[in-house]
Amino acid sequence: MSTCEFRPKDFKSGVKPVWCPGCGDFGVLNAMTKALSGLSLAPEEVAFISGIGCSARLPAYAAVYGFHGVHGRALPVATGLAVSRPELTVLAMGGDGDGFSIGGNHFLHACRRNANLTYVVMDNAVYGMTKGQASPTTEADWEGSKLTPEGTHIPALRPLELALSAGAGFIARGFSGDPNGLAHLIAQGIEHPGFSFIQVLSPCITYRPEQMEYKKHVHEGFETTSDRRAAFAQLMDDDNFTQGLLYRSDAPPYTPDRAEAADLDRIAGQFALAAGEQ
Amino acid sequence: MSTCEFRPKDFKSGVKPVWCPGCGDFGVLNAMTKALSGLSLAPEEVAFISGIGCSARLPAYAAVYGFHGVHGRALPVATGLAVSRPELTVLAMGGDGDGFSIGGNHFLHACRRNANLTYVVMDNAVYGMTKGQASPTTEADWEGSKLTPEGTHIPALRPLELALSAGAGFIARGFSGDPNGLAHLIAQGIEHPGFSFIQVLSPCITYRPEQMEYKKHVHEGFETTSDRRAAFAQLMDDDNFTQGLLYRSDAPPYTPDRAEAADLDRIAGQFALAAGEQ
Amino acid sequence: MPDGSISLAIMGSGGTGVMTAGQLLLSAAGDAGWYGLMTRSFGPQIRGGEAAALLRLSSRPVEAPPDTYRLVLAFDWSNIERFAAEIPIDASTLVLHDPDAGPLPAPIAGAGPRTAEVALKQMAKGIEGGRVNMIALGVLAALAGLPVEPLEARVHQTLARRGEAAVTSGLRCLEEGREAAATLGETPEPLTAAHTPRWLISGNEATGLGALRGGVRFVAAYPITPATDVLEWLSPQLPRVGGCLVQAEDELASANMCVGASFGGTPSLTATSGPGLALMTETLGLAVASETPMVVVDVMRGGPSTGIPTKSEQGDFDIAVHGLHGDAPHLVVAPNGVTDCINATQWAVSLSEALQTPALVLSDQAMGQGRAIVPEPALRDVDTARRTPSEGEANDYRRYRVTEDGVSPMSLPGMPGGAYTADGLEHGETGTPSSQAAHHQAQLDKRRDKLERHGYGDYWADIEGDGVLAVITWGSITAAAREAVDRLAADGIDVRLISVRLLAPTRPADMARALAGVERALVVEQNHGGQFLAYLRGHYDISAELVAFHRPGPLPMRPGEIVTELRELAKREAA
Amino acid sequence: MPDGSISLAIMGSGGTGVMTAGQLLLSAAGDAGWYGLMTRSFGPQIRGGEAAALLRLSSRPVEAPPDTYRLVLAFDWSNIERFAAEIPIDASTLVLHDPDAGPLPAPIAGAGPRTAEVALKQMAKGIEGGRVNMIALGVLAALAGLPVEPLEARVHQTLARRGEAAVTSGLRCLEEGREAAATLGETPEPLTAAHTPRWLISGNEATGLGALRGGVRFVAAYPITPATDVLEWLSPQLPRVGGCLVQAEDELASANMCVGASFGGTPSLTATSGPGLALMTETLGLAVASETPMVVVDVMRGGPSTGIPTKSEQGDFDIAVHGLHGDAPHLVVAPNGVTDCINATQWAVSLSEALQTPALVLSDQAMGQGRAIVPEPALRDVDTARRTPSEGEANDYRRYRVTEDGVSPMSLPGMPGGAYTADGLEHGETGTPSSQAAHHQAQLDKRRDKLERHGYGDYWADIEGDGVLAVITWGSITAAAREAVDRLAADGIDVRLISVRLLAPTRPADMARALAGVERALVVEQNHGGQFLAYLRGHYDISAELVAFHRPGPLPMRPGEIVTELRELAKREAA
């Protein structure tokens, strides 16, 4: 960390977060700025892309380029940017609703496509922004939502398993209450060439106050592997609180075909007919 | 099969399919009608729901109730129907593009939700209807599409693995060239209470003529299990041509809360104020 | 402001209990036999940010916001610059403020209101368990002339679950507040109490009730502000009437689940706001083409894009009426008040069922999240019967048969002989896809004709009063327009009010009748572009001169603004 | 039909090579120095269903379909009832048919055409490797008076990769066809050859070329008929100019990928049709609010819903102009011919970049999949430069600064000092979200003003001719309207043609100038509801009387239909 030119606070914008005091997302913001500073990146070389949700407000709180798009579509926006400007450092981020509910399809295909970007999901197992409905990672019997007052009756999604089956090449879990550990995971994710997925347990103290207990539950445990079989095996034993980098593959990142230059006139030339000779 | 009141051909509508001669989907239609007949269902008790694609044209060719909706949305239409009319037999169906590309999110959540319906994907690893582009199950190096003439560079999706990680409770693979085996799988899927997913290898002879070789590649092999670990293990060895029922769980199907009757006046009563007493 | 009405604003930063005070005041006013309306204004924070409760209490039914506030009580001035524009005050306003909160900030002081200090914090400290908001409640209730008993009863009821000490302390606060008010030398407005039955209901609850009454028994839900409460209210009610609610993964799913349930014969609905509606238009087109009934409630918020999620605007007129690809006629119904959300939503369901086409209900944040004390609603009767095939029709069943009125009998899964495949591809009468011109023309004609030939009766619009001047408007701002018309009437200027409830299809003959004799009409709507005005010009033949009056949200449309415009219009006529 | 033009239809069932024959005829006509247009009509089958190649060859540039066909050649009559309406014939038509295919079916015989038998199958059998379509090609080329050399050259070139025997046999077939034609006693139309440079191009290819010329270097793609060929053409071209194409998982992704790439400074585009556009409107609203340039090409097909995917219609006007929620002004550009797809698409890209707002390009199936021999296009110059912050502006950088012309400098990732967060939430000048009325009003005004204040020049519409009568139209049917105007001119009736290219924003002053002196105007469009007409009425102040002429697809709009309407209009004027 001795080479860093920008300190973590140089990556903060000064805009006051709308987050509730105590929200886990503060820790994630800190971890991100720490990671960027540690990688000696300049703020203008970095782009934060998000959808909609409490967590998706994050880009405005960083001093990097940001795009706060529509609900669920952070990944395609980030993909368009990463693919067309490969020299940038692109991070996508948002909540569990944004990423796994409305945005589930893009998550699936981002895992497969393996464009060079890092996706950080601040998972609080609830829709915070809309005042507390069940998300895909919410437990089936959580009765805290007025929309499903007797629970959803649907088992919680397992994001890491999904990412692994969908083909992601970097899969990790962190905790907002451990900004240093999380910063390290994010830095590794950024350095990984291709799509990196980091699920971050990030408590919503307002609608899931019981998540303040997360700090008691989280534990180290993943052994980083590049063998899908071994990764699946670890997930079978996972209690959803295991931390660390689970899986890393060296599949090449997605780079669409680019060839040598032709000029537009040559391209237009294909349509010209030989002049009539009659 | 001796008790059947309707013969397979009673389930055919007489509308001439738009399919190319030799298309695998003919075999799937046959297997479906065979399965329904074998289950002694009456055509009016059955609904076929589809999106858009060659394969999604199937409902009109059956003499059951059908809904040919928009691209990628067969599963939510089927879910709405199955949940609100639980006494019906609901099958959703379509292609790999419809189901795994544009419809990927609904697939994911249908696997989780476990509503009582059967989903048959006619997988030809191509967009047939739009004349031959790569789908999520297309091999990364297939150069047959004008849209990605050097291949997609994206590894093919593994639908069974995805279904398993997303929480599906009935996961099978069949082959359109084996209508009897397929009919049996479909019948089992219908009988399974909850969401049943059947991937059917169904060649597109027009845009993937090499798939005529499928019959040489398919082989039995899945041992039905209700242990997710064992199911994942089998999938690690899968060559994409293994046939049969891989996984069946006995998780209860999704049934939204329904309580005893109240009348509308009683419900409206909650808004009445005590009359002013001043 | 008409007689017999008083407007109050309570504001303070997070955790001070502004909303609780407002709600208690409103319910107590209801119990006292008054009418009233409360809206809320929040800061951007998810929780604990500054907030304001905006009330209007009245002897008569009232749903419009006031022009200015009579009483403003501030616990503190936290982020007042964000709020100030929403709480217009003038020299007649009495601003009550806590000396502890520092000097009056510029946006308040600038209007030159009367002011008085109430040492809320200090008084609260003096009471065991005392709370600022309860003292404020006592002050305001006294200044509004609200009888003591209903307020005490409500406070008692609310605090009871926190134990006796909380109740005692709450009542103590009320009393001290009342006493503090007495020292101010203000005379309360003389509000009279109604002895007729009244309801306390929000527009979103009313929409939910209308849906149930219209026969909706399947709801698919994806949360979005400010529509979520429609869904949350419906969730526990539906099972009680044999229906159910499914939380969907996104709006594409929720709309398509409605299609599926409706195909099965169950009247279906979802509620959303602009961004969600945008995701549903493809499916709405499918419902048009496949002739599947379904209702989508759009509780509008500030746009475009994510816009201003918590504030009201009427910006979705265009997408609601014109947002489907291809020629896709459908129904658009706009409730024009909190109570009307019941009947209008119910009507939308029944029209959708009868005409086998999707119906949109255009509500908005102001009406949807506004909570009002209203006269017990006159509930309309409707029967939501879908036309199913007769026995004769079931032989040779053709789902999309061209009939006299354009509506074809619709068989439901389970009916023998009725099997067909519904299709979003163009089709012939049986439903089999066709790209032939004759089939296309016949089905396009049919889908248009069924909407145009239906008899909608008088409920298509509210038409009130007479005169050569008119206001044409729609939706929640009707209340403000109505109040403006009343004020002009008091000055001897007659203005006709036309509040259009059926936005699509058009009703040319009805509109001509409604406008007979009108020379100039002010077209009032709350959006930037004048979307409704362009629609009236483009789709109706109106001989009266149409004068535009539209502006965007988030500020509520106030009666006084419309009065000013109408006076202009009246003058021009005289000239 | 004007002099110097001949129309031919070739039809037959799957596998008979109808399209190959049509394409060879068209290209050979191009080589011969003629102009021409070919469209295709398919049955519902994915492959091998019946098909028709519809050609018009001419001495002069031609892009409109004919009123009736001069020559119809049928290999067989498979499913003719599905086609008949698309191939109007009359007593002057010569129908060539194979006696082996059985008697003339009713829809053909009913029109009372002249007929002649050509024993195609039998002749083909007589030639080693002989094919029906090559014989037909020989017959038709001879009847059309097409010189032999270019046809033989094209056939040679096409069959060469199948080996020498195929070439020999193909040429033999041509010759026998030619001989058979000679026995019919017909005299070909005397078409003259142009010696000017010409192109052979489809509308969709032209759109792709326009995109590249406009600077597009990122394309996100999800296939949909009839837009896929735009994307497929672009795919191999983009890498050659340093760009790239990404196949997306759906239209939500493709639209948002464009947003992302454009945010990064790369001009971006996607192409789709109605159902896909419906899925993109939420994202288009985001592009409006966040002021991100991007272009969406909508190649329209029959609607609503899945509709008629392979046939043309202009039904997406409404969703294109009004389909976004909230007040969301954006650009809508309609190319009005195959060649114009180049310039209009290029213009749309450059406007979008200059004005930092999304642009829609409304093309349609007829124009997009129509393949034409056109004069070498006069390519317009455009520079697609996005306004970036000057050094001064980069200090105190405010992304959404309100400027004189409404356009704010846009920094790009990588520029030091320019970091900001683009937002679909309403915001102040810096981009920080705000729900304040003043910010909302300022940004709404700015987003409207930048579109209204821009100088679009003459290219906003094509205005031709003079007179008190006018045709107002847009898009692909302009060619038919132009031909109708020409025919009336030949009769001494002057009609002004106004083909509007910039559909949104409106150009009130330009339109007033264009219509100066016009008393009656026929508004021609190819949809059921008259969407453009309502827009003209609603959004323009037009004093001329507007007379509606619209009908849906799938039948192409023919010049003769417009001539009939215009004659009516001219008569009414005289009355």
Ligand SMILES: Cc1ncc(C[n+]2csc(CCOP(=O)(O)OP(=O)(O)O)c2C)c(N)n1
């Ligand atoms: C299309 C659309 N649908 C719904 C919404 C409403 N909405 C905003 S945020 C959100 C969910 C937020 O949950 P999550 O992504 O978990 O983020 P959190 O607030 O918990 O951080 C929803 C449903 C929207 N803005 N747009």
Ligand SMILES: Cc1ncc(C[n+]2csc(CCOP(=O)(O)OP(=O)(O)O)c2C)c(N)n1
């Ligand atoms: C919203 C939308 N996008 C795109 C299309 C075009 N489209 C029709 S079918 C199809 C893909 C079909 O592929 P698949 O689902 O694999 O079915 P198949 O034809 O191979 O059976 C596409 C992209 C459409 N109809 N609607």
Ligand code: SF4
């Ligand atoms: S509601 Fe929950 S997720 Fe949102 S800011 Fe508050 S604590 Fe964080």
Ligand code: SF4
């Ligand atoms: S294109 Fe392929 S999938 Fe479609 S009908 Fe033909 S063979 Fe079947």
Ligand SMILES: [Mg+2]
């Ligand atoms: Mg969340």
Ligand SMILES: [Mg+2]
């Ligand atoms: Mg397929």
